[in-house]
Amino acid sequence: MSASAATHDDHHDDHHDDHxxxxxxxxxxxTTNHKDIGTLYMITSLIMFMIGGAMALVIRLELFEPGxxxxxxxxxxxxTTLHALIMVFGAVMPAFAGxxxxxxxxxxxxxxxxxxxxxxxxxxxxxxxxxxxxxTLFMEGxxxxxxxxxxxxxxxxxxxxxxxxxFTIHILGISSIMAAINIITTVLNMRxxxxxxxxxxxxxxxxxITAFLLIAVMPVFAGAVTMLLTDKYFGTSFxxxxxxxxxxxxxxxxxxxxxxxxxxLILPSFGIISQIIPxxxxxxxxxxxxxxxxxxxxxxxxxxxxxxxxYTVGMPIAGELYxxxxxxxxxxxxxxxxxxxxxxxxxxxxTFETPMLFAIAFVMLFTMGGFTGLMMSISPADLxxxxxxxxxxxxxxxxxxxSVFALMAGTYYWLPKWTGYMYDERLGKLHxxxxxxxxxxxxxxxxxxxxxxxxxxxxxYAVQFAEFxxxxxxxxxxxxxxxxLFIYIIIKAVRGGQKATDEVWEGASEHGLEWQLPSxxxxxxxITAPFVK
Amino acid sequence: MKGHNTIPxxxxxxxxxxxxxxxxxxxxxxxxxxxxxxxxxxxxxxSTLMLAGTAILVFMMAGWFSEVIRESLAGNYNHQVDISxxxxxxxxITSEVFFFAAFFGALYYTRIYAVPWLAGExxxxxxxxxxxxGFQNVWPTNGPDSIGGVGPEGHFEPMGAWGIPAINTxxxxxxxATVTWAHWGLYANNRRQLIIGLIxxxxxxxxxVFLQAMEYHEAYTEMGLTxxxxxxxxxFFMLTGFHGLHxxxxxxxxxxxxxxxxxxxxxxxxxxxxxxxxxxWHFVDVxxxxxxxxxxxx
Numbered sequence: 040m041s042a043s044a045a046t047h048d049d050h051h052d053d054h055h056d057d058h059x060x061x062x063x064x065x066x067x068x069x070t071t072n073h074k075d076i077g078t079l080y081m082i083t084s085l086i087m088f089m090i091g092g093a094m095a096l097v098i099r100l101e102l103f104e105p106g107x108x109x110x111x112x113x114x115x116x117x118x119t120t121l122h123a124l125i126m127v128f129g130a131v132m133p134a135f136a137g138x139x140x141x142x143x144x145x146x147x148x149x150x151x152x153x154x155x156x157x158x159x160x161x162x163x164x165x166x167x168x169x170x171x172x173x174x175t176l177f178m179e180g181x182x183x184x185x186x187x188x189x190x191x192x193x194x195x196x197x198x199x200x201x202x203x204x205x206f207t208i209h210i211l212g213i214s215s216i217m218a219a220i221n222i223i224t225t226v227l228n229m230r231x232x233x234x235x236x237x238x239x240x241x242x243x244x245x246x247x248i249t250a251f252l253l254i255a256v257m258p259v260f261a262g263a264v265t266m267l268l269t270d271k272y273f274g275t276s277f278x279x280x281x282x283x284x285x286x287x288x289x290x291x292x293x294x295x296x297x298x299x300x301x302x303x304l305i306l307p308s309f310g311i312i313s314q315i316i317p318x319x320x321x322x323x324x325x326x327x328x329x330x331x332x333x334x335x336x337x338x339x340x341x342x343x344x345x346x347x348x349x350y351t352v353g354m355p356i357a358g359e360l361y362x363x364x365x366x367x368x369x370x371x372x373x374x375x376x377x378x379x380x381x382x383x384x385x386x387x388x389x390t391f392e393t394p395m396l397f398a399i400a401f402v403m404l405f406t407m408g409g410f411t412g413l414m415m416s417i418s419p420a421d422l423x424x425x426x427x428x429x430x431x432x433x434x435x436x437x438x439x440x441x442s443v444f445a446l447m448a449g450t451y452y453w454l455p456k457w458t459g460y461m462y463d464e465r466l467g468k469l470h471x472x473x474x475x476x477x478x479x480x481x482x483x484x485x486x487x488x489x490x491x492x493x494x495x496x497x498x499x500y501a502v503q504f505a506e507f508x509x510x511x512x513x514x515x516x517x518x519x520x521x522x523x524l525f526i527y528i529i530i531k532a533v534r535g536g537q538k539a540t541d542e543v544w545e546g547a548s549e550h551g552l553e554w555q556l557p558s559x560x561x562x563x564x565x566i567t568a569p570f571v572k
Numbered sequence: 573m574k575g576h577n578t579i580p581x582x583x584x585x586x587x588x589x590x591x592x593x594x595x596x597x598x599x600x601x602x603x604x605x606x607x608x609x610x611x612x613x614x615x616x617x618x619s620t621l622m623l624a625g626t627a628i629l630v631f632m633m634a635g636w637f638s639e640v641i642r643e644s645l646a647g648n649y650n651h652q653v654d655i656s657x658x659x660x661x662x663x664x665i666t667s668e669v670f671f672f673a674a675f676f677g678a679l680y681y682t683r684i685y686a687v688p689w690l691a692g693e694x695x696x697x698x699x700x701x702x703x704x705x706g707f708q709n710v711w712p713t714n715g716p717d718s719i720g721g722v723g724p725e726g727h728f729e730p731m732g733a734w735g736i737p738a739i740n741t742x743x744x745x746x747x748x749a750t751v752t753w754a755h756w757g758l759y760a761n762n763r764r765q766l767i768i769g770l771i772x773x774x775x776x777x778x779x780x781v782f783l784q785a786m787e788y789h790e791a792y793t794e795m796g797l798t799x800x801x802x803x804x805x806x807x808f809f810m811l812t813g814f815h816g817l818h819x820x821x822x823x824x825x826x827x828x829x830x831x832x833x834x835x836x837x838x839x840x841x842x843x844x845x846x847x848x849x850x851x852x853w854h855f856v857d858v859x860x861x862x863x864x865x866x867x868x869x870x
Binding site for chain 1: 582583585587588589590591592593594595597598599601602605606608609612613636652655656657659660663664666667668670671672673674675677678681682685686687689690694695703713714715716717719720798799800802803804805806807809810
């Protein structure tokens with residue numbers, strides 16, 4: 040892939056787009072620039088990552104040893120609930136949206152996102168939503184404590200914070216839907232001449248499919264929580280058996296959203312990894328079109344497997360069988376991706392800079408999380424694993440060394456492009472090793488805890504689980520504090536350092552349009568569209 | 573529009589440099605929702621905040637849309653921008669479809685699974701025997717405990733299909749025809765046909781809402797049918813209520829398009845707002861057909 044050299048320095052004519060950012064704080068409030076908005080998303084995400092992480096440390100502190108030490112059970116449940124909501128909606132999703140904003144227009148040779156004002160609103164709803172969610176901690180009855188899934192009837196016992204939680208979800212949902220509409224429109228309508236769909240970088244492809252998922256499932260979630268609201272305050276009976284409804288109905292609605300949602304959290308990671316591995320293996324991505332089709336298959340399958348989250352709730356046997364087999368099918372396209380990444384590395388001229396280290400760790404550790412998922416797809420076996428620490432270990436393996444590692448890999452990969460300076464490679468590697476070792480110390484023992492029968496979402500446990508829990512807590516604290524190093528590395532690279540070249544990584548300009556722009560790119564990039572051959 | 577370029581020229585794609593209204597929208601929406609939450613928690617400040625939030629949102633929409641209309645009239649938008657708007661609207665309507673799907677899903681689930689299971693069908697025979705003995709699988713129902721309704725029996729009368737709902741079906745289908753007729757007028761540069769068609773559509777839209785309000789009034793005062801009447805009342809009012817809200821929004825949307833048509837804003841090849849309103853209207857129409865069949869009729 041290559042483009043004609045018309046890039047940054049040939050637009051100093053009298054064009055109306057030719058000016059830099061506005062001055063002062065209001066620049067960020069009023070901005071329509073995709074890079075500004077991308078930066079805002081990523082800063083927000085980093086803040087939420089630290090807040091959600093602090094909550095995780097409260098959880099791990101209490102679980103360090105058996106017995107009740109630091110927090111009361113009610114507050115413990117508020118922490119597990121908010122930790123999940125904040126990490127999913129506050130840390131991971133905005134981080135991917137930020138990278139999409141920064142990179143998609145650059146990668147497809149567009150001047151900006153298709154609908155810049157809408158883009159501004161997508162971001163600027165988020166801070167309001169999160170302040171609303173955080174404010175629930177100080178309300179009568181405390182923050183929501185029924186788990187991020189908000190299952191009735193338990194969630195209907197929430198105090199004053201209940202409607203605030205529901206409305207937070209509405210606000211975040213509106214934000215996600217608008218962002219998704221913008222991304223699809225941008226990719227379908229704003230590609231540079233010659234940039235056909237089957238030349239799109241994988242990161243763009245995975246985001247297009249993610250955006251479809253968002254448009255389809257966020258409204259269903261909004262509808263489901265609206266039913267919760269009317270059940271509590273307006274006397275409806277959606278989830279009340281006495282009135283002819285069914286609490287299990289909520290679980291179906293939630294997981295019709297929830298399962299595609301977990302793919303919303305992982306598909307852009309696949310995209311990032313598919314960008315990084317070819318660069319550092321110095322080979323084109325193996326099986327490009329099969330990657331595209333695999334991603335689309337995963338997206339489609341995600342709509343028809345939701346009830347594997349509910350095997351124990353009581354379903355007709357045909358349902359249990361169907362959802363078991365349908366779920367196992369997902370392993371096929373996912374396996375295609377893993378084999379393609381490995382084949383890309385096969386006989387490559389590999390180097391192991393920090394982004395590549397994170398990418399390789401992603402492939403290994405995400406695959407492990409995938410395998411435990413396969414174990415749980417089997418409904419008779421899942422009866423044993425359900426609601427134990429085994430599931431906690433499983434989804435943390437796919438979300439932390441999965442999504443979060445991909446985000447870290449992407450950050451190191453594109454940071455020189457964003458800031459114009461190389462990050463400190465030595466510190467980056469240190470951050471990688473601290474993170475990778477501690478993440479395994481944290482989550483690996485949880486598999487054994489779960490198999491031995493330790494239930495999730497409890498503040499206290501039987502003495503037999505003490506040792507693995509202690510290890511897990513130690514790992515969690517090392518992991519948590521290692522992320523301060525990550526923030527330090529980012530700030531250091533923002534403030535200066537060794538100048539990054541346009542290409543940043545050796546030979547990277549073969550791997551995407553972003554490496555043909557200067558580092559950092561001008562405020563308005565691709566004012567003249569590149570021609571992609 | 574500046575002609576149909578086959579190769580997009582990035583220079584010609586209009587990019588606004590300052591978006592002042594989104595932050596106003598965020599403040600308005602948050603005020604409205606914080607107010608609503610306070611209202612639900614029984615705090616007196618709730619209704620005031622809700623009013624303030626609504627006012628801010630109305631101000632935001634008026635300002636934002638006027639800005640876009642001004643830019644459109646100034647000829648800033650080329651064909652590619654027009655396509656972006658169209659795609660945006662199509663995907664927005666798609667998301668709305670899925671919002672309604674959640675409530676239709678709730679209706680199907682309760683009718684196909686939950687209610688029969690409560691009545692002890694299939695493998696649930698003993699459950700029915702032990703929990704809700706004597707409860708019959710019939711639809712409409714307000715559940716084994718007869719939630720809502722009138723008197724100790726929780727009696728209510730279901731809404732029939734062949735009164736107001738059938739008339740409303742005719743009204744909405746006719747309005748779909750009139751809006752298309754108006755569109756043909758626009759294509760043919762026939763201003764009179766455009767405006768008469770739009771007036772008819774808007775009138776039919778508001779007539780629909782008026783008749784639905786009458787139907788609701790009858791349900792609440794004479795039929796013992798309310799939002800709280802078990803699962804039937806819940807699904808009936810949430811589905812038809814959200815649909816009615818969308819009809820109202822669509823009718824206001826068409827009214828704005830009518831006012832803009834009167835000022836001559838649209839040309840035969842430049843009328844995205846008209847088409848967006850028409851698409852939205854057809855979407856509302858199709859949802860109604862689903863409602864008529866599954867909520868009222870079957």
